[in-house]
Amino acid sequence: GGGSRGVFTFLSPLHRGSGSSLGGYSHSYNNGHVSSSSPSGVDRREGDTDGRGSGSASCGSCRLGGDMPFFTKLKLVEAFKRIDASIGLTKRKVVPPSFHECRTLLNLAQILESRSHLRLITMDGDETLYPDGANFTDLRIAKKIAALLQRGTKVAVVTAAGYGYEVQRYHERLAVLFEYFRENHISSEALGNFYLMGGESNYLMQLGPSFTLAPVPEDRWTFFRPRCCPIDSQRLLDVAEEALRRLSEDFKLRACILRKERAVGLIRRPPGLKKADHANGAYDEDESIFGCMHSGGMHRENLEEIVMRVRRIIRDELGPHMDVPWSAFNGGKDVWVDIGNKAEGVAMLQGLFQLSPKECLHVGDQFGASGNDLAARVCSPTVWISNPQETAAVLHELLLV
Numbered sequence: 224g225g226g227s228r229g230v231f232t233f234l235s236p237l238h239r240g241s242g243s244s245l246g247g248y249s250h251s252y253n254n255g256h257v258s259s260s261s262p263s264g265v266d267r268r269e270g271d272t273d274g275r276g277s278g279s280a281s282c283g284s285c286r287l288g289g290d291m292p293f294f295t296k297l298k299l300v301e302a303f304k305r306i307d308a309s310i311g312l313t314k315r316k317v318v319p320p321s322f323h324e325c326r327t328l329l330n331l332a333q334i335l336e337s338r339s340h341l342r343l344i345t346m347d348g349d350e351t352l353y354p355d356g357a358n359f360t361d362l363r364i365a366k367k368i369a370a371l372l373q374r375g376t377k378v379a380v381v382t383a384a385g386y387g388y389e390v391q392r393y394h395e396r397l398a399v400l401f402e403y404f405r406e407n408h409i410s411s412e413a414l415g416n417f418y419l420m421g422g423e424s425n426y427l428m429q430l431g432p433s434f435t436l437a438p439v440p441e442d443r444w445t446f447f448r449p450r451c452c453p454i455d456s457q458r459l460l461d462v463a464e465e466a467l468r469r470l471s472e473d474f475k476l477r478a479c480i481l482r483k484e485r486a487v488g489l490i491r492r493p494p495g496l497k498k499a500d501h502a503n504g505a506y507d508e509d510e511s512i513f514g515c516m517h518s519g520g521m522h523r524e525n526l527e528e529i530v531m532r533v534r535r536i537i538r539d540e541l542g543p544h545m546d547v548p549w550s551a552f553n554g555g556k557d558v559w560v561d562i563g564n565k566a567e568g569v570a571m572l573q574g575l576f577q578l579s580p581k582e583c584l585h586v587g588d589q590f591g592a593s594g595n596d597l598a599a600r601v602c603s604p605t606v607w608i609s610n611p612q613e614t615a616a617v618l619h620e621l622l623l624v
């Protein structure tokens with residue numbers, strides 16, 4: 224790392240239970256070259272989220288602790304004054320600042336600092352650019368993304384949604400955005416600044432002059448990560464699938480397994496697909512059910528439990544030396560275990576574009592312990608939004624330079 228660009232660092236091995244957090248990395252990858260020191264770290268494996276570690280908070284794909292790096296200064300005073308002027312925080316005598324207000328303050332402090340040297344903005348998909356499971360429709364966001372592209376900023380959607388290189392599947396979700404680019408005659412050069420990283424860190428595509436995504440040849444970007452063995456990846460997915468199946472039955476979820484080439488998901492069972500031995504017949508529309516059976520039977524707290532348990536099972540069954548990057552997260556209505564994670568996804572883009580973390584910003588909604596955006600925090604400054612409306616406000620603010 225040391226002041227150089229494209230920092231790509233892995234913790235290896237994970238210092239489980241040591242509480243050493245990010246200070247414990249043993250080697251790092253800097254634009255593909257191994258170096259012995261770096262200001263940032265990203266674990267290739269899952270962190271300890273079940274409280275067995277000590278002294279550090281941890282996340283889906285990394286461990287966050289006291290030595291978590293800050294890549295930039297934060298303009299906290301300026302941000303505080305602005306927020307105070309708009310909501311009168313300091314006039315309150317009884318109610319302390321809420322989590323939401325602190326999140327907003329830190330977001331603004333980061334944006335005020337980042338916006339003058341921003342070269343790459345990475346954006347989560349679901350709940351950041353469009354509502355969960357829906358397609359992109361927000362023309363305010365489209366306009367702002369176009370403005371960023373036109374001023375030369377790279378914009379990359381970094382999403383867990385992975386459909387291999389079936390570009391049509393990604394086009395379905397982003398059709399309105401691409402149509403906006405077409406109608407507003409966005410130049411070919413600007414379009415070329417738009418990328419999509421699907422499956423966390425598995426499939427990279429770039430937008431071309433005909434408003435079509437095309438795969439970026441893998442030899443241009445995957446060498447920024449160490450090679451991992453395909454047999455180990457499949458073994459990890461086998462273990463995850465078995466655990467998801469068992470836990471889903473334990474919790475009587477109305478769910479089914481979806482296995483992909485590099486992911487396995489526990490998703491809501493489509494209506495009509497009944498399972499004979501499914502003991503729980505609770506349905507949203509059944510008024511006789513008293514309790515927590517919303518989300519189509521995919522009770523959020525149970526999904527949270529499943530994420531933590533599946534992480535533990537993978538770590539226990541595959542052992543400390545397994546060298547496959549992965550992530551397990553709660554998507555709100557589903558649980559996924561993916562090969563790859565957003566730390567890798569963002570770091571590989573930094574490597575490809577030869578950028579340092581301070582020139583980058585990751586915007587996402589999933590920074591809780593079971594979320595998949597938290598991984599990006601180890602290699603990039605971040606902004607934590609809670610819906611696409613907030614994303615529009617973030618982009619608006621970033622463009623005020």
Ligand code: IMP
Nearest residue numbers: 347348349382383384385486554557559
């Ligand atoms: P993100 O918020 O853009 O990272 O997308 C997360 C959501 O993508 C998950 O909650 C799933 O509903 C959906 N998804 C679709 N395919 C996949 C996959 O292969 N892995 C993980 N999530 C997926």
Ligand code: MG
Nearest residue numbers: 347349350588
């Ligand atoms: Mg999301």
